[in-house]
Amino acid sequence: xxxxxxxxxxxxxxxxxxxxxxxHINKAATALxxxxxxxxxxxxxxxxxxxxxxxMHYLGLRAAEPNKEKMLEYISDHQLLEHLSEIASILFFLIxxxxxxxxxxxxxxxxxITNRIHTTSRSSLMWLVCGLTFFMSAALDNLTxxxxxxxxxxxxxxxxxxxxxxxxxxxxxxxxxxxWSPIGDVTTTMLWIGKxxxxxxxxxxxxxxxxxxxxVPLLLLNRTLKGHISHPTVKVTTGHIAPxxxxxxxxxxxxxxxxxxxxxxxxxxxTHLPPFMGMMLSLGIMWIATELLHKRKPFAVQRELSVIGVxxxxxxxxxxxxxxxxxxxxxxxxxxxxxxxxSFLEHHIGIERKTGIILLAMTIGLLSSIVxxxxxxxxAMGMYAIQEGTYFEQDGLFWEFLAYAAGTGxxxxxxxxxxxxxxxxxxxxxxxxxxxxxxxxxxxGFISGALVYVLQYNLVH
Numbered sequence: 001x002x003x004x005x006x007x008x009x010x011x012x013x014x015x016x017x018x019x020x021x022x023x024h025i026n027k028a029a030t031a032l033x034x035x036x037x038x039x040x041x042x043x044x045x046x047x048x049x050x051x052x053x054x055x056m057h058y059l060g061l062r063a064a065e066p067n068k069e070k071m072l073e074y075i076s077d078h079q080l081l082e083h084l085s086e087i088a089s090i091l092f093f094l095i096x097x098x099x100x101x102x103x104x105x106x107x108x109x110x111x112x113i114t115n116r117i118h119t120t121s122r123s124s125l126m127w128l129v130c131g132l133t134f135f136m137s138a139a140l141d142n143l144t145x146x147x148x149x150x151x152x153x154x155x156x157x158x159x160x161x162x163x164x165x166x167x168x169x170x171x172x173x174x175x176x177x178x179x180w181s182p183i184g185d186v187t188t189t190m191l192w193i194g195k196x197x198x199x200x201x202x203x204x205x206x207x208x209x210x211x212x213x214x215x216v217p218l219l220l221l222n223r224t225l226k227g228h229i230s231h232p233t234v235k236v237t238t239g240h241i242a243p244x245x246x247x248x249x250x251x252x253x254x255x256x257x258x259x260x261x262x263x264x265x266x267x268x269x270x271t272h273l274p275p276f277m278g279m280m281l282s283l284g285i286m287w288i289a290t291e292l293l294h295k296r297k298p299f300a301v302q303r304e305l306s307v308i309g310v311x312x313x314x315x316x317x318x319x320x321x322x323x324x325x326x327x328x329x330x331x332x333x334x335x336x337x338x339x340x341x342x343s344f345l346e347h348h349i350g351i352e353r354k355t356g357i358i359l360l361a362m363t364i365g366l367l368s369s370i371v372x373x374x375x376x377x378x379x380a381m382g383m384y385a386i387q388e389g390t391y392f393e394q395d396g397l398f399w400e401f402l403a404y405a406a407g408t409g410x411x412x413x414x415x416x417x418x419x420x421x422x423x424x425x426x427x428x429x430x431x432x433x434x435x436x437x438x439x440x441x442x443x444x445g446f447i448s449g450a451l452v453y454v455l456q457y458n459l460v461h
Contacts, residue, residue, distance in 0.1 A: 001048075002041065002044075002045035002048050002049060003045075003048075003049060003335060003337060005041060006038050006041045006042060006045075006331065006332070006335065006337075007332070007337060009034060009037050009038055009041065010034060010038055010328055010331075010332060012034075013030055013031065013033070013034030013328060014034075014375070016030040016034075017030050017031060017034075017325075018370060018415065021415075021424075026317060027321055028317040028318070028320040028321040028324065030324075031320070031321045031322075031323070031324025031325040031328065032320060032321075032323065032324035033324070034324060034325070034328045035323070035324040035325065035326070035327030035328040035330075035331070036324075036327065038327070038328045038331035038332070039075075039080065039327060039330075039331045042075065042331050042334065042335055043072060043075050043076070046068060046071040046072050046075060047066070047068055047071060049335045049336075050071045050074060050075065050335075051336075052066045052071070054074070055070055055071055055074045058074050058078050059074070075334070079330075079334040080330075080334075083326070083327070083330035083333070083334070084327075086193075086194070086326075087322075087323060087326045087327065087330070088276075089193055089274050089275075089276045090186075090189065090190060090193060090276075090322065090326070091319055091322060091323060092276040092279070092280065093189065093193065093275055093276040093279045094186070094189075094318075094319055094322065095314065095319060096276065096279035096280055096282065096283040097140075097141060097183065097261065097279060098141075098144070098314040098315060098318075098319075099283055099286075099307060099310060099311050099314055100257050100260060100261060100282060100283060100286050101140055101141070101144045101257070101261075102310045102311075102313050102314050103253065103257060103286055103290060103305075103307055103310045104253055104254055104257040104258075105148070106304065106305055106309075106310050106313075107245050107249065107250050107253040107254070107305060108245055108250050109250055109251075109253050109254030109257065110148050110254070111250075112250065112251065112254050113132065113136075114148075114152045114155065117129075117152070117156065120228040120229050120230075120231070121228055121229075122162070122225040122226065122227055122228060122229055123222055123225040123226070125156075125166075125229060126166065126169060126218065126221070126222070126225055127218065127222075129149060129152070129153065129166055129169070129170065129173075130169050130170070130172075130173040130214060130218060131173075132149065133145055133146070133149045133170050133173035133174050133177060134173045134174075134176060134177035134210075134211075134214055135177060136148070136149070136177070137173070137174040137175075137177035137178045137181075137184050137185075138177045138178060138180060138181035138183075138184040139181070139183075139184070139258055139261060139262060140183075140184070140258075140261065141178060141183065141184055141185065141186070142174035142175055142177065142178035142184060142185055142407075142417070142418065142419050143174075143315075143318075143418040143419055143422060145174050145177070145178075145419075146170055146171065146174045146418075146419040146422045146423060147422050147426070149170050149174070150167050150170060150422065150423050150426045150427065151426070153166045153167060153170070154232075154426070154427075155232070156229070156231060156232075157229045157230075157231070157232070158229070158230045158231055158232040159229070159230060160427070162229055163427055164427055164429050164433065164437075165221075165437065165438075167423040167426070167427045167429060168414075168423070168429070168434060168437060168438035168441075169214075169217065169218070169221070169438070169441075170419070170423060171411055171414070171417065171419045171420045171423055171438070171442075172213070172214055172217055172408075172411045172438070172441065172442050172445060173214050174419040175407055175408050175410060175411045175417050175419055176210040176211075176213040176214040176407070176408050176411075176445070176449070177210065177214075178407055179206055179210050179213075179403060179404050179406075179407025179408050180202060180203055180206035180207045180209075180210045180403075180404070180407075181202075181203065182197075182199050182202060182203075182265055182275070183261060183264060183265070184407075185403075185406075185407045186322070186373075186374055186418075187373050187374060187376075187377040187402075187403065187406040187407055188202065188403045188406075188407055189275075190374070190377055190378065190381065191377065191381070191399055191402065191403055192275065193274065193275050193276075194381055195386065195394060196381065196386060196394060196395075196399035196402075197394070197395055197399050197400060197403055198394065198395055199265045199268075199269065201395040201400070202395075202400060202403055205395075205400050205453070205456065205457070205460075206400060206403055206404045206453070208452055208453075208456060209404050209449035209450065209452045209453040209456070210404065210407075210408065210449060211449075212445070212448050212449045212452045213404075213408050213445040213446060213448065213449035214445060215445075216444055216445045216448040216449075217441035217442065217444060217445040220441060220444065221441060245305065249293055252289075252293070253286075253289070253290070253293075256286070256289060257286060260282035260283075260285060260286055261282065263278065263282055264278040264279050264282060265278075266278075267281065283307070286307060287306070287307040287308075290305060290306040290307055291306055291307075293305075294306060318418070321374075322374060325374055325375045325378070326374070326375070326378050328375070329375050329378040329379050329382060330378075330382070332379070332382070333379075333382035333383075338379055338382040338383040341379075341383055351391070351398075354391070354397065357391045357397050357398045357401070358397075358401065358450075358454060360398070361398060361401040361402045361404075361405045361406075362401075362405055362409075362450060364376050364377070364380060364402060364405060364406055364409070365402075365404075365405025365406055365408065365409025365410075365446065365450075366405075366409050366412065366446075367409070368405075368406050368409045368410040368416055368417070369409055369410050369411070369412035369413040369415075369416030369417075370413065370415075370416065373406045373407070373409070373410050373416075373417065376406060377402065377406050380402060384398065397457060400453075400457075401450075401453060401454075401457075404449060404450070404453055405446075405450065408445070408446050408449060409446055411438075411442035411445070411446065412439050412442045412443050412446065413431075413434070413435070413439060414429060414431055414434040414435075414438070415431070420434075
């Protein structure tokens with residue numbers, strides 16, 4: 001009975017997260033409350049939900065009567081801390097990446113790209129913006145790239161209807177670009193850190209489907225993109241560039257920051273240490289670089305441009321959201337609910353067959369347009385272990401296809417991804433407009449990319 005109560009709390013939390021803008025309650029707050037309550041209820045019902053055999057194995061006991069204190073110790077000292085170590089590795093990685101990106105933005109580094117765009121043709125500009133977004137989101141992350149590119153669109157396009165169309169395509173491009181890169185999308189990063197996928201394999205197998213995912217909508221839309229855009233009369237700047245930043249400093253931070261982000265997968269491949277270690281090294285190097293670069297400048301400038309000042313501007317609400325939702329998913333995994341769900345899917349979808357695996361991954365991908373893809377992928381990682389010689393082996397069909405599906409499926413609705421929520425806030429795009437104008441393109445792109453992945457997988461295997 002207690003298990004049903006915990007699942008109910010989890011579902012209510014999910015619904016509240018999906019209705020964030022209707023309820024006017026930040027999803028981070030909801031996720032934190034949901035995660036802690038789920039663990040609290042699990043601890044309070046330890047005698048009902050904890051397998052005593054697992055406790056004895058953990059404590060090294062051969063035979064003993066069930067003991068509630070030992071069960072609580074097992075929950076708090078083993079299960080919770082085990083999940084927390086995995087969650088912390090993801091959060092430290094995100095904090096490091098977000099800080100480096102924010103440091104680049106503080107120095108106006110992204111204007112190196114945006115200031116070079118001069119075309120006014122609707123068609124040419126759309127291809128250029130989407131192409132830039134696709135590759136930038138792979139090198140950085142889809143949320144940051146979306147914010148930068150949406151800000152760029154506000155700078156160069158006056159008509160709000162044109163801006164909405166560009167912003168909608170930016171969402172599709174950013175999600176597609178992030179799906180094939182280990183550092184481009186949170187869900188791909190989670191799978192990479194969890195060792196379900198490896199860097200080279202996910203790039204080679206998911207890149208082409210991701211290209212098709214944005215290429216097909218662009219080709220369909222290109223027929224209606226005629227004429228030229230008009231520039232706004234008031235210049236809108238992007239970022240928060242400080243007057244004290246010299247042109248050569250801007251270039252140093254921009255090139256150096258991108259190089260440090262791209263260095264993280266290389267560091268992992270060489271040392272076999274968790275990715276967050278490489279990200280922390282990169283952050284430390286960036287920190288030292290900014291301190292040395294601005295050491296002779298006034299204190300106020302140093303505080304604004306060094307990492308110690310920039311770190312205050314990162315989106316900590318998103319970090320806390322991931323903490324809360326991953327804690328909630330961890331509680332379901334610890335008490336065996338995800339194992340039961342996996343068994344249910346095995347019987348009703350048939351995951352021992354290739355078609356069943358494909359259907360399962362696509363279902364998760366489309367569900368991510370309704371609810372956040374982070375908990376969905378976390379749940380999948382909790383339900384299925386890495387099993388060599390099966391579709392669930394490292395770099396297996398399920399994990400690779402899940403990286404694509406979870407990364408791109410959220411584009412079908414504007415609330416289905418962080419990128420969509422970002423442009424919704426920047427441009428005030430309505431849910432209904434996106435549903436009519438962008439959602440069909442996103443869905444066609446998603447299915448097209450999925451078909452390409454399946455074809456590519458069959459050719460390779």
